[in-house]
Amino acid sequence: MTQHVVTVTLNPAIDQTITVEALKPGSVHRAKSVLYNAGGKGVNVASCLADWGTPVIAAGLLGSGNAAPFEALFQAKGIADTFLRLPGETRVNIKIADLAANDTTDINLPGLTVDAGALDRVRAAVLGPVGPGTPVLLAGSLPDGLPADTYAGLIADFSAVGARVVLDSSGAPLAAALASTDALPHCIKPNRHELEDWAGRPLPTEADLLAAARDLHLRGVAVVVVSLGADGALFVGAGRALHGRLPPVTALSTVGAGDAMVAGLIAAFQMNGELEDVARLSVAFAAAKLGCFGPNLPDTATVRSLAAQVALTPRD
Numbered sequence: 192m193t194q195h196v197v198t199v200t201l202n203p204a205i206d207q208t209i210t211v212e213a214l215k216p217g218s219v220h221r222a223k224s225v226l227y228n229a230g231g232k233g234v235n236v237a238s239c240l241a242d243w244g245t246p247v248i249a250a251g252l253l254g255s256g257n258a259a260p261f262e263a264l265f266q267a268k269g270i271a272d273t274f275l276r277l278p279g280e281t282r283v284n285i286k287i288a289d290l291a292a293n294d295t296t297d298i299n300l301p302g303l304t305v306d307a308g309a310l311d312r313v314r315a316a317v318l319g320p321v322g323p324g325t326p327v328l329l330a331g332s333l334p335d336g337l338p339a340d341t342y343a344g345l346i347a348d349f350s351a352v353g354a355r356v357v358l359d360s361s362g363a364p365l366a367a368a369l370a371s372t373d374a375l376p377h378c379i380k381p382n383r384h385e386l387e388d389w390a391g392r393p394l395p396t397e398a399d400l401l402a403a404a405r406d407l408h409l410r411g412v413a414v415v416v417v418s419l420g421a422d423g424a425l426f427v428g429a430g431r432a433l434h435g436r437l438p439p440v441t442a443l444s445t446v447g448a449g450d451a452m453v454a455g456l457i458a459a460f461q462m463n464g465e466l467e468d469v470a471r472l473s474v475a476f477a478a479a480k481l482g483c484f485g486p487n488l489p490d491t492a493t494v495r496s497l498a499a500q501v502a503l504t505p506r507d
Contacts, residue, residue: 195271196240196326196457197317197354199345200251201310202302202334203231205260205283213291223290228485229260230284232330232359235447235486239454239476241268242488245461248273250317252334254280254303273316279303305336314348323353326457329376330359330450339363343371350374355460359453361385369407378414378460379407380424380453386417400425401432401506414469416456418449418477425506426470432506435470437497442481451480451488471498 206228211220237247248271253261255276265272282302288295321327327349329342342364346356351374358368358376366389368376386403387394394400404415404427414428423436442448455476459469475498479488488494 194325194461195246195248195320196237196328196461197248197250197321198233198237198240198328198330199313199317200231200233200249200331201305201313201337201341202332203229203234203251203253203261203281204299204302205257205281206230206286207283208286208288210288210290214287214289214296227260229264230486232450232453233328234261234264235450236328236330236359236454236457237270238264238268238486239451239480239488240457241270243454243458243476243491243494245458247271248320250274250313252277252303252305252309252313254278256280257283275309275312275316277303277305277309301335303334305334307337310337310341314345317345317349318352321349321352321354325354326357326460327354328357328359328453328457330453332360332362333364340367340371343368343373346371346376347373350377357453357457357460359450362388365389369410369412375411377412378416378456379412380416380418380449380456382418382420382449397425397434397506401427405432414456414466416452416469416473418452423474423501424452424470424477426466426473428466428469431466433466433470434504434506435474435501437474437478437501440478440481443484445481447486448477448480450486452477454488467503470503471501474498474501 208226210223237249240247250273253274257280283300285298286295355377357378390403407415408427417425426433452473455473459472479494
């Protein structure tokens with residue numbers, strides 16, 4: 192039986208997408224439609240892994256006032272829900288889709304304010320099902336009230352019991368985790384901008400990106416993946432480097448493609464795959480998600496077919 196994965200999302204969000212014919216500031220609008228989708232990086236990854244057939248335990252923090260979209264998603268996909276409910280509401284990201292202009296206006300509302308006690312309860316909930324080799328994903332931004340070194344502390348705690356921690360964050364939380372002298376994540380997946388932000392300088396060429404990724408690998412991050420959008424991704428691990436990509440595909444929705452890539456990484460780790468396997472499956476997950484709305488994958492045969500088509504080029 193496939194070992195379970197634990198995803199941790201401390202700052203999830205509900206995406207409320209409102210479609211209007213034409214957005215005119217100062218005017219009254221009649222919406223053509225409204226959709227509510229449970230989101231947040233860890234939630235999206237859990238959703239994709241569940242579609243792949245991986246047992247997933249989803250942990251983190253939810254506001255009790257609007258948890259229904261998350262609960263519906265977890266029930267529909269068979270995801271074990273260990274989220275801690277807090278008084279209040281999970282943050283809502285309002286997206287106003289303007290059909291006339293073919294663009295979207297985002298309004299992100301404030302979310303929960305969290306204290307150390309709530310984080311301690313999440314830590315305890317995660318440590319229960321975690322053992323040697325268990326993949327644990329820490330994903331997304333941090334809610335108000337938690338310090339930038341929150342992920343660094345959780346990585347140390349989960350690594351101490353043998354978990355393989357994957358971190359997908361950015362900015363100060365990522366920098367603090369990578370500066371830790373206690374424990375480093377097993378894997379990270381920054382995009383070009385996030386890696387440049389960490390490095391503190393532009394990384395205009397592939398050679399620059401590889402140099403930064405190799406630096407992190409030499410510091411102790413076992414697998415460093417740099418996502419490059421339509422150009423695929425760079426994979427550095429085990430003293431080697433690969434570039435993986437698929438030919439461009441028609442995208443129904445690019446939202447969540449990076450999260451799908453993280454799900455593919457974790458799926459490959461589940462199979463104890465080599466760097467080639469990690470590259471093939473993560474690129475295939477991201478490409479397969481482009482043909483679906485929301486954080487969803489097509490059937491596993493379609494994903495495996497894409498994985499077999501991924502072009503891998505050594506960058507040694």
